[in-house]
Amino acid sequence: MGRTSDADQRLMDAAMALMWEGSYGSVTIDQICQRADVKKGSFYYFFKSKAELAVAALEDLWKKEWKPRLDACFSSSVDPLDRLKNYFANIHAGQVELKAKYGRALGCPVFTVGSEVSTQEVDVNATVRDILERKQRYYQSAIRDAVAQGAIEPCDPVQESLALFGLIEGLISQARIMNDPDVLRKLPEMALSVLRVKPKGNSPVPEATVHA
Numbered sequence: 183m184g185r186t187s188d189a190d191q192r193l194m195d196a197a198m199a200l201m202w203e204g205s206y207g208s209v210t211i212d213q214i215c216q217r218a219d220v221k222k223g224s225f226y227y228f229f230k231s232k233a234e235l236a237v238a239a240l241e242d243l244w245k246k247e248w249k250p251r252l253d254a255c256f257s258s259s260v261d262p263l264d265r266l267k268n269y270f271a272n273i274h275a276g277q278v279e280l281k282a283k284y285g286r287a288l289g290c291p292v293f294t295v296g297s298e299v300s301t302q303e304v305d306v307n308a309t310v311r312d313i314l315e316r317k318q319r320y321y322q323s324a325i326r327d328a329v330a331q332g333a334i335e336p337c338d339p340v341q342e343s344l345a346l347f348g349l350i351e352g353l354i355s356q357a358r359i360m361n362d363p364d365v366l367r368k369l370p371e372m373a374l375s376v377l378r379v380k381p382k383g384n385s386p387v388p389e390a391t392v393h394a
Contacts, residue, residue, distance in 0.1 A: 192218040262327035270370040277363035289358030335378040
């Protein structure tokens, strides 16, 4: 076994990977321990159950990966419309990258877990909902700024972000089901249509990829 000091991190990493690559229900504690190279007794030192580990793994994903990437992509120093365009463009690229690495279009890890456990694991579902609401607030901020700038038609940023969220997560889930990242190829133009964006020059595509 590796260093005891990082056993909890390895358990979170293993759990998140297995839930994303497979499913929450099919993953066992034994499989998580094997993937993490951690003894089962050590698992119960850190976590009381698989559900508690899943909550910790989801929060860890948010803190270490999602939030930094979203902070960079939706930085207030970037033009609000470009924040959105760059984000849309990177979703397709991210799923192409995932399929090349894992052999499958894996979709969104948080949405995938949430869809499965919504009626089963109260704490896990609550964490998923909270994380997805945090992500929507980035949409809301960019939409609000774009409206103020006159780049998109006047709207309710909360309702518009909900419509945008439904489009994005629906297409990402379809890409996972069909195992085809190309489902997302036209997402940028579809999203801009939902937002009723006024015609403007092309925006640059950022170097970093955000896995939605």
